[in-house]
Amino acid sequence: MSHTAKSRLGWIIVTAVVLIYSLFPVAAIFATSFKTPGDLGNQTFWPTSWTWENYEMIFVGDAQGLFLSALRNSIGITLIATFIAVVLATLCAYAIARLNFPGKRLILGGALAVSIFPVISVVTPLFNLWRTIGLYDTWLGLIIPYLSLTLPISIWTLSAFFRQIPWDLEQAAQVDGATQWQAFRKAIVPLAAPGVFTTAILAFFIAWNDFVYGISLTSTEAARPVPAALAFFTGASQFEEPTGAISAAAIVVTIPVVVLVLLFQRRIVSGLTQGAVKG
C-alpha cells in the first residue's frame, strides 16, 4: 500500500511542477498589473498594496485612446478573419474529404507550404502594395494577411475532422426518408459542428497572437491591434516605464484566451494534434 501512497505523492509533486511551469509567468504579470507605481521598482512578486490604477489608466485614463481602439481593432479584425477563414476552410476541407478531383494534394501541399512561410518575408511587399492601393492601416489590410495565417491550419484540421465523419450516414438518412438537405442538416451538421468550432478557436488564437503584420501594416489607432499597441505604450512621463499599463493591458487580452482554454481544453488538444501529426 505504501507503493500507491508514494506514487500519489509523486503525482501531486509532478502536477504542482507543471502548474507552476505553466502559470508562473502569467501570475507574475498578473501581480504586476495590480502594483502601484511605487511597487514597480521594489522587486517583489506580489504588490504590497493592490490597486486598480493600471486598469483605470488603460480604460479611462491616459492610455485609453491607445488601448481601447487597439482592443476594438483586435476583436473586430480577429473575429472577422476567423469567421472568413473558417467558412472558406470548411468548403475547402469538405471538397478535400468528400470529393475526388485533380489537385487535392496540391491544395493540401500549398496549405502546408503557406503555414511554414516566414511572415516577415511577405510583409515588406505587402507593406509596399498596401500603401499603393490604400489598404495600409485599414482593417481589411490586416484581415487579408490574417487569412494566410489562419487558412492553412484550418484546412488541415478540418480535413482531418471531416475524414472521420461517417458520410454513409447521409445516405442512410436518405434511405430512411430524409431529403438531401435534411440528411445533411440532421446527420452531417451535428457531426461536423464540433470540428468547425474547434478550428474556429485555433484560428482565433493565431489571429489574436499576430504581431508582425500588426506592427508593420498599421501606423495609427485606425487599425493597430493590441499586441502591436503594447509596443507603443509609453509611461506617464518620459522617464517612467509603462510597466503597469502594459501588464494590465496584457492581462485584459489574455482573459479571452484563458477562458477559451478553460472551456474547451479537450477540443483544442484534439484539434491541434489532429491537424498536425498522424504518423
Added chain:
Amino acid sequence: MTATADNVPAEQRSRRDRREVQAVKSDRAKDEARLGWLLAGPAFVIMLAVTAYPIAQAVFDSLFSYRLTAPDERSFIFLDNYILLFSDWVFWSAFLVTLFITVVTVAIELVLGFALAMVMHRALKRIRGPLRTAILVPYAIITVVAAFAWYFMFDINSGFINKWFSWVPGISAELDWFANTGTALTVIMAAEIWKTTPFIALLLLAGLAQVPDELLEAARVDGATRWQLLRRVIIPNMKAAIMVAVLFRALDAFRIFDSVFIMTYGDAGTEVLALLAYRQSISRLEIGLGSAVSVVLFACVLLMCFIAVKMFKVDLASGTDTGGAQGGGEK
C-alpha cells in the same frame, strides 16, 4: 492506431473512385472536379495571393537599390544587395544568433516536451484535464504578452528574479539581463521555450498515444528496463511524430521575431534575421535590402524543409493525406 484504421477505407474508396473515373470518364467525374475546385478554390487562391505574390515581389525588389523615401532613385543592381548582405557582419551575426536560438530552443523543447507528454500520457484521468488546461495556457497566450511577462520578471528595475536568485553566483541586483548577449539570449530563449514547449508536448503526446500498450507490456516481459523501453520501443515507434514536431518547431523558431522585438529590439547582439528584415524595410524603408534579407530568410526555411524531407524522410503530409503511405501501423 485510429489514424491507420480510419485511413484504410478512405484509401480503398479513393482507389475505387479513381478506377471509376478511368473507366467511365463520365460527366459525373467532371462535375465532381468542377465542384471540388469551386469549393476549395477561394481558400487556395487567397492563400497563394497573400504569400506567393509577395514573395515573388520580394525576390524582384531585392534586385534593386530601392528606398521608399526616394522612389525615383530606384535602380537595378542585380545581386549587389546580397553581396552587401553576405559581406556584412551584421547579417552574419543575425544569422548565427537565429541559428543558435533555433538549435538550443528546439533541443531543450524536445526533451522538456517529451517529459511533459509522458506526464500527461501516464497521468490518471482525474488530473489529465487540469494538466492539459495548464499546459495550454502558454500555448494560447499572445507571444508579445509572454515576452513582456518574462521581460518584467528579469527587468533590472521591476523584476524580482535578481532579488530571488541573488544567492546564485553571478546574479545580483545590478545584473542587467538585457545588457549583454549571453544573458539577453538566455531570457529570450527561456520565454520562447516556455511558450512553445506545450505545442511540442501535445504533438508528442499524440505520438505516444499511438504506441500500443500491449507493445510496452510485451517488451517488459521480454526483459526491457525502463530505459530500454523508452529507447528501443517508444521512441522508434513515434519517430514520425518526433520528426514532424522538431521540423515544425525549428521552422517556427527560425522565424523568431516577437520576443526579440519586445525584449531587446535587437540590441546587445541579439539581432535575428526576421528583425533585421523588419528594420531594413519597415523602419528604414530600405525596401531593396530588406527584401534581400527576407528572401534569404525564406530560402533558409525552404532549405530546412528540404533537408528534413529528403534526408530525414519526414513525411509532413502523413496521415492527413488519403494517398499518403502510413508508416508503422501494424493493425
Added chain:
Amino acid sequence: MASITLKNIVKKYDDGFPAVNDISIDIEDGEFVILVGPSGCGKSTLLRMIVGLEDITSGELLIDGERVNEKAPRERNLAMVFQNYALYPHLTVFENIAFPMRLAKGKFSEDEVRQKVNRAAEMLELTEHLERKPANLSGGQRQRVAMGRAIVREANAFLFDEPLSNLDAKLRGQMRSEIAQLQRSLNTTSVYVTHDQTEAMTLGDRVAVLKKGELQQIASPRELYEQPANLFVAGFIGAPSMNFLPGTVQRSSTGSTVLSTPLGEIELPEETARAGEGRDIVLAGIRPEFFEDAATLDSARKARGSILRAQLSHTEWLGNEQYAYVPYENDPRVAEALQNLAHEMDADDLRTQLVVSVDATSRVRGGDTAELWVDTRRIHLFDPATGENLTRDAEAGAELTRMAAEDRKRDAERMAGQHN
C-alpha cells in the same frame, strides 16, 4: 523450465471488486495448463499477475519455489504471447525474434543471436520471412513470430493470452495443433488463457475453469467432461452444451428408480438415483451425445439405457453427425437457476429444448415423434440451488487426471528420447 505455484492469489481493484479471488493452482514443470472461462472471469488478470503486469493484492506466487510477487516482469524470465501478438512494427521479423536477446546486453554474441533466431525460424517455418516487417505478414505468420520471440528466450514458462482469437476458424485449428506440438517438443511449462472450450480441451494437460474470479475446478479435460464439479463446469465444457432437464427422482412399485421429467420418465441406475432421492427437484445433466435414435441401435446396447418418446421440432444434418431438437415445458422451480447459469456462461437465454445427437444415418425429421435412447449411466444429477454435482465420482475423476499426467510424462520421455 520451472514449476509455477499460485497460493491464494487475490486481485482487488481500487473499487474493491475482486477480479481474482483466492485462487490456488500448482503447475508442474512442463505442464500445459489452460485457464478458461467466460469473459470477465479473471483469467487474463490471473495470467497478467503471473507474468508481473498486474500487482498481486494478496497471496503468493512462486516460480520454482521462489516468491516472485515483488519482481518486475523482466526479472521473472517468462515469455508471453499476446492476443494481438504485440510485434514491434519498426523491427524486422528477425529483430522481433531477437529482441529479448538484444535487451539482455552482452549476454549473447551476434553469432549466438543469429543461430537461435534461425533455429526458431526454422521450427516455425519463418525462414523466408526474416527480413520482412510485421505489417507485411499474414495473421498466422505474425502469430508464429510472436511464438518465435517466446522460444528464443529459453524462458521458464510460456504464457499465452488468447493467442488464437484473432485468427479465422481454419487457421485457428492449424495453429492450435502447432502450439500443442511445440509445447510438447520443448516441454516448457505453459499457461494458456482462452474463452474457447475447444482450445481448452485440445491443448491442456489440465484445465482450470474460472467463474467470476473463482476457480470452479481444475482437472484433466476428460475429468472435466466426465466428472464436472458443478453445473457451471458441466455447462461450460462440451459443445453443444450439456442439457439440463428438470425432474424428480421416484421409486416405482417394482423397486426400479425413475426420473420423472417434462418429457416423460427416464430409468436411472440405482447409484445415480440414490444421490437425487428425497429432493424436491434436481437437474439431470445429459450431454447431447448421450442420446441416440433408438431405431439405429442394436438391442444389446438398447438394454443398457432408457427410451424416451418425444416430438422433434427440427433436425440439423452435419454430415458426420446429426442434431435433433426437442422442445419441452420448463419447470418454473428451476427457471431462475438456468437463467443465471446462461448469464454466467455468457450465453443467450437457455432455450428450453433438448439437443440430441443422433446418428447421421438416422432418418428422423422435425415433426416426427421419435424414440430416443439415452445412456443413463452417464447422467449426472445437479442441485439446482447450489449447482453442486450430486453424482460426481471424485475418485474416478482423479483417476482420469492421473492418467492424463502419466500420458504427458510418457510424451515428454519420448521427446527426450528423440532428441538424444
